Amino acid sequence: MKKTKFLATTALDKFWNKNEEILFLGEWCKIYKNKDIYKKLNSETLDFIWGNYQEIDQAWTYHDSLYPQIILNLTKVLNKYHSVNKSIQYWDILLRPWLTRYIQILYDKYRHIKFAQEKYTIYTYTLKEQNYQYINTTHSFINNIEMNDEYNLQIYSQIIKFLKIKHLDKEDSISKLDTRIIIQSSYWSKKAKKLSLLINKKYKHSNNIVVVNPYFKFDFWKNLKKLAIKTKMKYYFNDFQYDININKKIAPYARKSIFQNNSDEKFEALLYQTFEYNFPIIFLEGYKEFDSKVKNLNIEVPTAIVTANSIHYNEIFRFYLSNNITKTKFFQLQHGGGYGINKVTLAEEIERTYADKFFTFGWDDYNNTKPISMPKYKFNKNITNNQITLILTTMSRYPNGLNYNESSSKMLDSLENTKQFLNNLTNISNLTIREFPIEFGWDIKQRLLSSNKQLYFNNNINYYTQITNSKLNIYNHMHTGYLESLSMNIPTIIIIPKDVYYFRDSSKPFIQMLIDNNILYYNPLDAAKFTNKIQNNIESWWLSSNVQDARKRFCHQYMRTSNNWEDSWIKELK
DSSP states (O other): OOOEEEEEOSSOGGGSOTTSOEEESSGGGOOGGGHHHHHTSOEEEOOOGGGSHHHHHHHHHHHHHHHHHHHHHHHHHHHHHHTOOOOHHHHHHHHHHHHHHHHHHHHHHHHHHHHHHHHSEEEEEEEOGGGOOOOOSHHHHHHHHHHOHHHHHHHHHHHHHHTTOEEEEEOOOOOOOOOOEEEOOOHHHHHHHHHHHHHHHHHTOSSOEEEESOOOOSSHHHHHHHHHHHTTTSEEEOOOOOOEEEOOOOOHHHHHHHTOOOOSSHHHHHHHHHHHHHSOGGGTTTHHHHHHHHHTTOOOOOSEEEESSHHHHOHHHHHHHHHHTTTSEEEEEOOSTTTTTBSOOHHHHHHHSSOSEEEESSOOOSSSEEEOOEEOOOOOOOOOSOOEEEEOOOOOSSOOSOOSSSOGGGHHHHHHHHHHHHHTOSOOTTEEEEOOSOOTTOOHHHHHHTTOTTOOBOOSSOHHHHHHTOSEEEESSOSHHHHHHHHTTOOEEEEOOTTTOOBOGGGHHHHHHHHHTTSEESOHHHHHHHHHHHTTOHHHHHTSHHHHHHHHHHHHHHOOEETTHHHHHHHHOO
8 A cells, every 4th residue: 555645746835734744746845945844844855757868758759749739729729719710830830839838847747746646645735726827928927837836836736636636725815917918118129120120111122131139148239230231221120029018808718618628648638628727818818909919010021030039938029920921931040058959959949840940059950950150259358366157057946848957856966066066176265156147946055055155156247247257167057158158268167967968969979079178077076176176277278279179169069159240140041
């Protein structure tokens, strides 16, 4: 007979039974500042399923097999509900940035609850349905998954009830989520769009390319101006931010009826059932008014559209693109460090689906990809000491997709790696630690200070000023930052746990090249030993021919920059 345990699904301890043996569903349930309270509990934490990359592989395979049928069914459902006859492609562009994430997030929660159910006889507290909330947009959904314990509790509660697990409903006086759809354009955005379009009209180009949120992380307007002037305003700017305000009443009975599904496949049935509350308002009650307002903006259709990440959270852009995808070319720009390197990157998978060309920082898999140069980072190096900067990352406590990196509970592996590295440095007097700007409830700073109270943290300096004035940059992750540091030829070391990242086959020789030249470490003790060795003469290592050759080859493949970057844009984006 299996042992009985109370299941805690979130960090909301008012939904725990502290008098019973507790099974924490994951590390996301535990807040560091309450660690002393947890020590008094009779508790266990369930293993994180996605610590095994093979489980992630299988989950991606399942997602890819399920998604086509879901989007086909939703096309029928939404066409009928809205009395329209839109294509699968139309609805896929609108829904995919939300739907892909929603399927994966729900699947994660479902799998962990099933895992707990396999190990123990479980019971739990759930949120009363009267307290359930509605989500307005894709962006709001992601924000609430990453930051809102109550919203995560809502989804866990839906799964618990669907699986008929023993539970007790409890009320919660939580603040209601905003169901309005409010998008605002800034004064400068309005001015820039108006001026850009006016000058573009003056030249009367037959082929126009609109640039939407390019990945210019510094000198944004200067780089846009450079591109516009060189092409005589053939390239013009539009951020697709306009003033739209919609406030629609929720139609609960309609939601309950339109998502009825009798699938024999358990997870698929769960998916449709949970749509009732979690399907974004912008695609249901707010759809017709929002679509009409976007169309009434009368934005001309250019020859091509190029963007870095507007497809994810810019609802105006996505509605516009869905309506005009057959009339224009759609170019997508890479905007993250895991692209082309990690086995699968969620954002990359979404972005490449409908892109006519996917422009990368250097790599090419010959499947509609094309390398393109990005603006070269220009900086004034002002090193007056032996400053070393450790740049940290922080990921959401709650899983936000199927990721081959330090997401969710794997953050603790990254943290332990970082701790061991810091504890084995012989000199930290010249070390500055830069935190990730969003904390996500991990209390990383306090966790590190608990090992060494002498650590110095500083986020008050501009990031680029900080890394360019450092003798050595150390990253505990492989996101965009280390690529920028390498491309600027600043001495760089990366320390990651071995079993957290999983790389695609094409990138493995380049990863090995970083390892062979002491740039990338899996073992934090080896990284600390090497850092101790070179601290007083970093240049002798960094400027050696082998290291410089490895850096140049890696950057050519994964972070290609140029002073004349606009030439490659003009050549390829047409």
